[in-house]
Amino acid sequence: MRLEAEAVAIGLGGRQILRIVSAHVAAGELVGIIGPNGAGKSTLLKAMAGVLRPAGGRIALDGADCAGLARSEMARRVAYLPQSRIVHWPVTVETLVALGRLPYHGFAVEWDADDRVAIDRALGDLQVAHLRKRLVSELSGGELARVLVARSLAQQPRILLADEPSAGLDPAHQLALFRHLRSLAESGMGVLVALHDLSAAARFCHRLILMKDGEILADGRPDMVLTPELMRRAFDVAAVHGTVDGVPVVIAH
Secondary structure (H helix, E strand, C coil), X not given: CEEEEEEXXXXXXXXXXXXXXXXXXXXXXXXXXXXXXXXXXXHHHHHHHCCCCCCEEEEEECCEEHHHCCHHHHHHHEEEECCCCCCCCCCEHHHHHHHHHHHHHCCCCCCCHHHHHHHHHHHHHCCCHHHCCCEHHHCCHHHHHHHHHHHHHHCCCCEEEEECCCCCCCHHHHHHHHHHHHHHHHCCCEEEXXXXXXXXXXXXXXXXXXXXXXXXXXXXXXXXXXXXXXXXHHHCCCEEEEEECCEEEEEEC
């Protein structure tokens, strides 16, 4: 499966946010979107998720225009995890994660055996099964972040779009999350994630998309994108891409 933005342009509040951007994610790859604040990373994810409608271009799923897909059909294939982590209802963790099953049933249903398997697996994979009976309002920011990722995975999508999913996580849970995202990709899911941690991008992503000012500066393997010249153009900093004990790192100075 392949989700693609084809020559997408988006303006918001009288300002051009995306300027004829083309990007894609396919089954079997973990793709990182990197770039400075205001580069258009979140807007691109929202467009590909169907949250924002492009003023120009289109979003296509396996070549078919997503504008022609029903919301439930799109949601069975593509899950979107926004940057915002506000939950307005005093529900349990288990109930929140179970909302990922709504594309298959709608509201007012009892979860069947397949739903239970998906919910339990998502809770376990994100290491939040022990929180299942806790109210979401009682969670720490890091716990809530992992629960919201679990909700997206309970959806059992073919494509996962995630906007800074590791923000607020401690180092151990950041590593666990990116290892799991990589594992999902290698098991056949397409994963597109916006992130600021360049070392995590270098270590875990198969491919990187570098953005600035609503445009794509580069799209390729991490070693092709995390070059001193491109880092200077994008972030206005000097950066070195190397390894420490065999682990890729990026150091800005």
